[in-house]
Amino acid sequence: MLGPQRIRDWVTNLPDSRIRFLRWQSILGYAVITFVISLALSGIFLFSRPEGFLRGHGSSNYFEYFWNQTADHPIDQLIRDAYADHQKLLSQQSFDLPVAAARYRARRGRHPPPGFEAWFRYAIEHDAIVVESFFDRIYADVAPFWGLEPRTTAERASTWDYVVRVRGGIATGVGNTAGKVPWLQLWTALVAEAAPWLPDVDMPINDMDESRVIVPWEDITSLVQRELSARFVAPVDEVITEYSGLAATDAKPDGFEPYRPQWHRGSYWDLARVGCPPDSPARNAAAIENFEERPVFPQEWNPTYSYEGYVRNFTAVMDPCLQPHLRGLHGTFIEPLSMSTSKELVPLFGGCKLSVNNEMLIPGAMYLTEDPIYSGGDTHGPSWSQKLDGIVWRGVASGGRNKKENWTHFQRHRLIEMLNGTAVSAMEANGAPLMTFEMPPIPKYDFPRRREGTVGAWLERFADAGFVDLLCFPADSNCTYIQPYFSKVAGVPMKDQYAYKFMPDVDGNSFSARFRGFLLSTSLPIKATIYAEWHDDRLMPWLHFAPMDNTFQDLYSILDYFTRDKRGDMSARFIADEGRSWGAKVLRREDMLLYVWRLLLEFARVCDEKREMLGFVDDLKRV
Structure with missing residues (x-):
């Protein structure tokens, strides 16, 4: 306030x-x-934090205890910085339409789109937190399409295989969904809630787990430059306040053939690195051809996005262009299950993407389902003081097609082996690296358990992690190549996993669909990913979750910080509570609806022949 x-x-x-x-x-x-x-x-x-966080601490509440002490550990400083940055962000919240529209013009260089007034009214009526930067992803995603002819984009969007179609205020799902997961239906139902206030628009859906559009960096930069050069705030009396509609797009001539780009296969790394800037470390790093060797971890690794070994810039840590070593440490770049990639900019919407991909992000459909596999159901776990002091993970060995020649390079296999106390104890005893990782260097991650060689013994009582399905390839291999290292374990329902204090979250075939459930729980998520999602601009690492490098080299030290003493435990509890409290305000279904609603207003405008002059200006006319 x-x-x-x-x-x-x-x-x-x-x-x-x-x-x-x-x-x-x-x-x-x-x-x-x-x-x-x-x-x-x-x-x-x-005095109303989740589970009464500040009660019972007398005058030594978290802020007094934490902020008035010296930052003895790098994570102390990262938490302080995150808190300060978040307070600054909240000061930019808009509470009425003229202010929201003014901030839009200042940040976007255009008038808001027609329909902005209804969008903002819904936001206020549903207690949404409106901060203009929360929607930056929309404008980064839509910007390249300003460099294409609007009719071209509209036609390609309308003729895709799976489309959420809005006509006359009604949303319908178009596409054969027989035998498929119900993602199209879930997205259609979400759009239907906003459809009465939306213009006619098409939302073509990527139905694969993997992202599908990677335009070369030079081409996408050229398209974005066209958008930048065309930006202007039109004179109020010249602004067009109603969309043209899609009647011309819908009136297809006889013999019309839907456009399909050329789909590329092969090494996904080689396709992806073309989307990197020419001077980036990954652009000229060729794909690894032989994965039978153990993975190679970067030596003397001190990236600009880290602070004394810990993630400071989570956007950068997701960027493979900055980290050529990820070509050998993430299944996406090793052998994805399916791959069909366009180098041409075609309109597609999906739940996640890499920094080099060009889809337009929408909330993952798994966040819209009530399936407890993703949400954990109605329960979110016991109070912090009643939790098990440990870390838990259950899932399948996904991430791509793991097989005899490459499994040691997959991120989920690395996580499970790193949390295997028996295996880690053996490594500490003989000094030899395990199949998927090597111990992090002591000079960078120096803590007592590491120096004393007791990390494995600690993990044996602290960690409970395993695969419920090994997903070996080929299926008739009977997993003989992996049996000496992994075996299936019994599943643990999400609601029971919430009994633990710590929950790591790493990518599978694409993004992890459980992150929202983890955030809304009373546990602390520890997150590593290379995939961007719709909510990234509204979550603050080290305040709402603990970020982790995609090598996982910082995992042990992160866990050590949170478990070594009272201060670490208070910090873990604070982040868990802040994440849950904040997630309940900005990750609701209403917030997902508002994000998609605003995205579709912008996409409808970029598909309109009169797009340069379209806008909302009622707030200016009233002055």
Whole structure:
């Protein structure tokens, strides 16, 4: 809640002086009331954390205990920085339409799209937190399509195999879904909630786990430059406030053939690195041809996105262009289950993508299902003090097609072997690396258990991780190549996994569909991924979850920090509680709807022949 001075500063910094003049007197009139309410709510906030986080600590609540002490560990500083950054982000929240529209123009260089007023009204009525930067992903995804002819994009979108189609305010799913998972139906149902306020628009769906569009960096940069050069805030009296519609697109001539790009196969790494900047480390790193050798971990690794060995920039840690070693440490680049990739920009929407992919992100359909496999059901775990002091993971050995020649390079196999206390104890005793990893270097990750060689003994009582299905290839191999190292274990339902304090989350064939469930639990997610999702701009690493490098070399040290003493345990509990509390505010179905709604307003505009002049300007006309 803002005090009087911060409200005055906020108003003064608004980009539109007319809005500033209009709202100055009313804001000052409410300033004193706001300040009094803020004091009251602050008191309520301090004593209404999940499970009463600050109760029972007397005057030594988390902030007093933590912020007034020296940052003895790099993670201490990362948590402080994350908290400060998040507070700064919250100060940019918009509470009324003129401010939201002004911030849109300032950040996007255009008027908001037609329909923005209804979108914002729904957001306010449903208690959504509206921060303009939460939607940055939409504009990065849509930007290249401003470099294509609108009719071309519209026609290609309308003729895809699986489409969520909005016509006359009604959403329908188009495509043969027999025998397929119900993702198209789930996305259609979500869009249907916004359809009465949407223009006619088509949302073509990528039905594969893997992303499918990788346009070479030079081509995508050229398209984005066209968008940048075309940006302008049109004069109010010249703005068109209604979409043209898709009647011309729907009236296809006889003999019309849907457009299909050329689909490429082969090494996915070699396809992906073409999407990297020419001067990036990965651009000229050729794919690995022989995976029978053990994986190679980067030596003297000190990337700019880390802080003393721990992830500081989570966007960068997901970027394979910065990390050529990922070609041998992630199943996506080793042997994906399915691959059909276009080097041409075609409109597709999907639940996740790599930094080099060009799909438009929407919330993963698994986040829309009530299936407890993904959500954990109605329960979210016991209070922190009642949890088991340990880490748990269950899942299948996915990530691609693991087989005799390559399985040691897969990320999930690495995670399970790293959490196998018996195997780690043997490695500590003889010094030889295991099949999937090597111990992290002591100079970088120096902590007592590592120096004393007791990490394995600790894991034996602390970790419970295993595969419920080994997914060996070929199926008739009977998993003989992996049996000396792994065996199937009994499953543990998500709701029972929530009894543990720590829950690692790593990629499978693409993104992990359990991350939202983990965030909304009372446990602490420890996340590693190379896949971007719709919610990335609204989650803060080290405040809402603990980020991990994709090598997993920092895993042991992260766990050691959170378990070595009271301070670490308080930090883990704090992040778990903050993640759950924040997730309940910004990862709701309403928030997913608002994201897709706004994305479709923007995509409908980029498909419109009059797109340069389309916009919402009612807020300016009222001044």
